[in-house]
Amino acid sequence: MIEIQNVRKSFGSLEVLKGIDLTVEKGEVVTVIGGSGSGKSTLLTCINGLEPIDAGRIMVDGTEVHAKTTDLNKLRRKVGIVFQQWNAFPHLTVLENVMLAPRKVLGLSKDKAEEIAVKQLTHVGLGEKLSVYPTRMSGGQQQRMAIARALAMSPEYMLFDEVTSALDPQLVGEVLDTLRMLASEGTTMICVTHEMKFAREVSDRVAFFHKGVMAEIAPPEALFGAPKDPELQKFLAATH
Amino acid sequence: MFNTALTLSDLGFLAQGALMTLAVTAVSVAAGTVLGVIFGVVRNQLGAYWSAPLTFLLDVFRSVPLLIQLVLGNAFQSIAKLGWPPFTTSCVVLSLYTAAYCTEIVRGGIASVPPTTRRAARSLGMTWWQDMRYIVAPLATRVSLPSWIGLTLGVMKDSALVLWLGLIELLRASQVLVTRLQEPLLILMICGAIYFLISFPIARLGGYLEKRWSND
Numbered sequence: 080m081i082e083i084q085n086v087r088k089s090f091g092s093l094e095v096l097k098g099i100d101l102t103v104e105k106g107e108v109v110t111v112i113g114g115s116g117s118g119k120s121t122l123l124t125c126i127n128g129l130e131p132i133d134a135g136r137i138m139v140d141g142t143e144v145h146a147k148t149t150d151l152n153k154l155r156r157k158v159g160i161v162f163q164q165w166n167a168f169p170h171l172t173v174l175e176n177v178m179l180a181p182r183k184v185l186g187l188s189k190d191k192a193e194e195i196a197v198k199q200l201t202h203v204g205l206g207e208k209l210s211v212y213p214t215r216m217s218g219g220q221q222q223r224m225a226i227a228r229a230l231a232m233s234p235e236y237m238l239f240d241e242v243t244s245a246l247d248p249q250l251v252g253e254v255l256d257t258l259r260m261l262a263s264e265g266t267t268m269i270c271v272t273h274e275m276k277f278a279r280e281v282s283d284r285v286a287f288f289h290k291g292v293m294a295e296i297a298p299p300e301a302l303f304g305a306p307k308d309p310e311l312q313k314f315l316a317a318t319h
Numbered sequence: 320m321f322n323t324a325l326t327l328s329d330l331g332f333l334a335q336g337a338l339m340t341l342a343v344t345a346v347s348v349a350a351g352t353v354l355g356v357i358f359g360v361v362r363n364q365l366g367a368y369w370s371a372p373l374t375f376l377l378d379v380f381r382s383v384p385l386l387i388q389l390v391l392g393n394a395f396q397s398i399a400k401l402g403w404p405p406f407t408t409s410c411v412v413l414s415l416y417t418a419a420y421c422t423e424i425v426r427g428g429i430a431s432v433p434p435t436t437r438r439a440a441r442s443l444g445m446t447w448w449q450d451m452r453y454i455v456a457p458l459a460t461r462v463s464l465p466s467w468i469g470l471t472l473g474v475m476k477d478s479a480l481v482l483w484l485g486l487i488e489l490l491r492a493s494q495v496l497v498t499r500l501q502e503p504l505l506i507l508m509i510c511g512a513i514y515f516l517i518s519f520p521i522a523r524l525g526g527y528l529e530k531r532w533s534n535d
Contacts, residue, residue: 162438228443229442
């Protein structure tokens with residue numbers, strides 16, 4: 080369970096998160112929508128401790144992420160994240176990209192790490208690309224590789240930060256299909272996305288962020304069908 | 320037409336000089352690179368403000384002519400009664416000189432690794448050290464290699480200045496022969512050819528590694 084309690088975060092004088100409360104249960108899929116600069120991506124990077132927070136707290140399975148005593152490297156094994164920019168390691172092949180963390184962080188043997196990596200890459204449809212360098216692949220393929228790379232650590236939670244935003248339109252579908260597959264397998268996910276149709280399909284709950292505040296959170300039928308917050312109404316009108 | 324007083328033993332003398340050049344270069348580049356990597360990482364970690372004293376010191380080594388550094392270095396070791404032989408003094412000064420340049424190369428290489436790539440590594444649970452070792456080091460090395468090869472070749476030629484401390488390296492050996500035989504053209508051509516023979520494999524090694532690392 081991920082518990083986000085009254086989290087505040089500023090960059091300089093700009094407050095990007097103004098007291099966020101959100102609890103995500105095991106097996107739940109929560110998507111976060113909202114305009115640019117609404118703080119939704121920042122929240123994800125706070126959840127696995129890549130960004131410090133100014134107030135409040137975030138608990139992952141009872142461990143306080145930003146406590147001084149928390150071993151973040153250990154915590155991050157539990158919380159996988161995939162970014163808008165896929166961030167392939169360009170000097171490693173696709174297989175090596177996925178094997179690296181299981182070998183070095185989890186200390187698995189080469190054979191075991193390779194077995195896991197091949198399994199995950201096959202799962203996201205890259206079983207034929209094992210020995211290719213990522214720069215030789217399309218953005219969609221690199222993004223799916225990044226997903227496999229995160230999944231190879233067998234995380235209990237997956238965070239997706241606008242993973243289709245930097246892709247060419249014709250490549251968005253293949254990545255969303257991968258996310259749909261993960262959602263249907265019961266992966267606990269928080270997805271920040273601009274893909275409304277996708278959010279409507281896969282989510283258990285959808286959260287709308289506006290100017291650092293979670294203005295509304297509800298199951299997709301309610302949030303898209305009968306939005307209450309006036310800003311959400313405007314946002315949905317503009318994105319349809 | 321081809322009539323020279325140059326003997327086989329003179330060529331041996333030149334070869335000895337070349338070995339001295341190689342030795343001074345090898346020691347200085349090795350030590351300078353190790354120091355340069357350490358300083359480069361430190362500068363990156365500390366940021367511009369906290370590493371200012373180090374930066375200033377390295378700027379001194381980069382801007383004062385090497386000849387002056389060698390002479391001052393030698394004077395310093397003698398005043399401090401360190402009792403260093405010229406070879407040691409030469410290597411120490413050249414190492415620091417190399418380190419000053421190498422620091423900038425390393426710093427630039429590390430800075431060329433996108434922060435987002437490093438963030439991805441850390442998000443997989445890698446420690447700072449694992450990120451440096453498996454992501455930053457290989458990527459930064461690829462970026463830095465051409466400059467580092469250039470530095471090595473430069474230091475090899477600059478090492479000729481150690482003749483001022485009395486070391487008989489390649490250039491000094493050539494000078495001795497020129498003075499004795501009065502055949503400057505021939506001897507300097509041989510000397511130049513030897514410098515080329517030493518440099519060429521280093522330059523080719525750089526080209527080879529660049530090609531090998533280009534993921535093709």
